[in-house]
Amino acid sequence: MTKATGLISGGLDSILAAKIILEQGVEVMGISFSTPFFGSQGAERTAKALGVPLRILDITELHLGMLRQPKHGYGDNMNPCIDCHTLMLREAGRVMEEVGADFLFTGEVLGQRPMSQNKAALKVVERESGYEGHILRPLSARLLPETIPEKEGKIDREKLLDIKGRSRKRQLELAKIYHIRDYLSPAGGCLLTDPVFSRRLQDIFRQRGRFEVREIELLKVGRHLRFSPLVKVIVGRHAEDNEKILRMAAKGDDILKVEGYPGPFLLIPCGGDLEDIKKAASICVRYSDAPKDEVVTVIWSRNGKEKKIQVRSCHNSLSTELMI
Ligand code: SF4
Numbered sequence: 236m237t238k239a240t241g242l243i244s245g246g247l248d249s250i251l252a253a254k255i256i257l258e259q260g261v262e263v264m265g266i267s268f269s270t271p272f273f274g275s276q277g278a279e280r281t282a283k284a285l286g287v288p289l290r291i292l293d294i295t296e297l298h299l300g301m302l303r304q305p306k307h308g309y310g311d312n313m314n315p316c317i318d319c320h321t322l323m324l325r326e327a328g329r330v331m332e333e334v335g336a337d338f339l340f341t342g343e344v345l346g347q348r349p350m351s352q353n354k355a356a357l358k359v360v361e362r363e364s365g366y367e368g369h370i371l372r373p374l375s376a377r378l379l380p381e382t383i384p385e386k387e388g389k390i391d392r393e394k395l396l397d398i399k400g401r402s403r404k405r406q407l408e409l410a411k412i413y414h415i416r417d418y419l420s421p422a423g424g425c426l427l428t429d430p431v432f433s434r435r436l437q438d439i440f441r442q443r444g445r446f447e448v449r450e451i452e453l454l455k456v457g458r459h460l461r462f463s464p465l466v467k468v469i470v471g472r473h474a475e476d477n478e479k480i481l482r483m484a485a486k487g488d489d490i491l492k493v494e495g496y497p498g499p500f501l502l503i504p505c506g507g508d509l510e511d512i513k514k515a516a517s518i519c520v521r522y523s524d525a526p527k528d529e530v531v532t533v534i535w536s537r538n539g540k541e542k543k544i545q546v547r548s549c550h551n552s553l554s555t556e557l558m559i
Contacts, residue, residue, distance in 0.1 A: 245277020248342030265289040312433035316351035324364035338384040345375035345399040460557035471499035494532040498523020517549035
């Protein structure tokens with residue numbers, strides 16, 4: 236029996252690609268990836284609905300290494316889609332070999348993303364992944380060169396599709412035919428396509444030579460204000476942010492909170508000096524319900540020890556100026 240490994244993201248295109256391959260009687264194993272920028276929850280739901288096994292690969296370290304200097308650059312934000320696809324296909328190709336599958340398939344559509352899914356980019360990704368000829372794109376296959384499984388008769392090319400371009404019309408028609416309702420939006424869930432997250436990530440790249448995965452996780456929470464190359468503060472915007480800040484705080488971090496008034500928790504990852512603490516405290520007051528023209532008390536804790544400092548709110552322009 237022909238066997239294939241397929242990239243499953245949980246998006247409609249990857250579901251349709253899997254359906255088309257399954258319809259040809261091929262045994263399918265799904266592959267999904269996890270990094271701090273995107274996860275596999277959508278893929279897990281999809282694999283369950285399709286009734287196929289799923290292998291989830293944590294590619295965090297490889298992805299972070301690539302993200303610093305992607306050979307083919309970034310898209311509109313910090314999304315290095317060509318290099319990211321190459322990395323995914325290289326890793327998925329290894330699984331294909333390990334489980335003895337005949338080929339690898341993806342839900343890519345020719346021309347859907349002008350930069351990363353044009354004919355040349357698809358070819359580059361294929362070549363650089365090391366699996367040239369073994370990667371089938373069922374949704375656009377009839378517009379692309381014949382792959383090895385097609386040549387070997389393991390897949391019927393006539394039953395593959397010829398979708399191209401940015402319109403989602405044909406995919407949506409197919410979703411109706413296959414009764415597919417639960418899927419992620421295109422690029423849904425990839426934080427590297429989000430402008431605010433990308434700006435914060437660029438800031439870390441610019442300011443810090445090395446950083447930990449926790450710092451990436453913190454980029455997803457609150458407002459970020461930079462004081463200096465080594466010091467920045469994160470201010471909760473709502474109860475959920477405040478809970479996350481408390482949960483993610485580590486040894487050596489400073490946590491601030493205005494006493495006696497509703498307001499945010501403020502985190503200084505890896506701590507700051509006294510000047511930083513005072514400035515952070517005034518920002519904490521600015522985002523709290525405390526009166527802005529009075530001196531109020533801010534509780535400052537580090538490693539479980541608490542101190543109190545008296546400050547006034549900073550001027551609005553300071554927080555605007557420091558915002559990343
Ligand atoms: S959108 Fe994100 S997950 Fe998708 S290829 Fe681009 S960088 Fe990778």
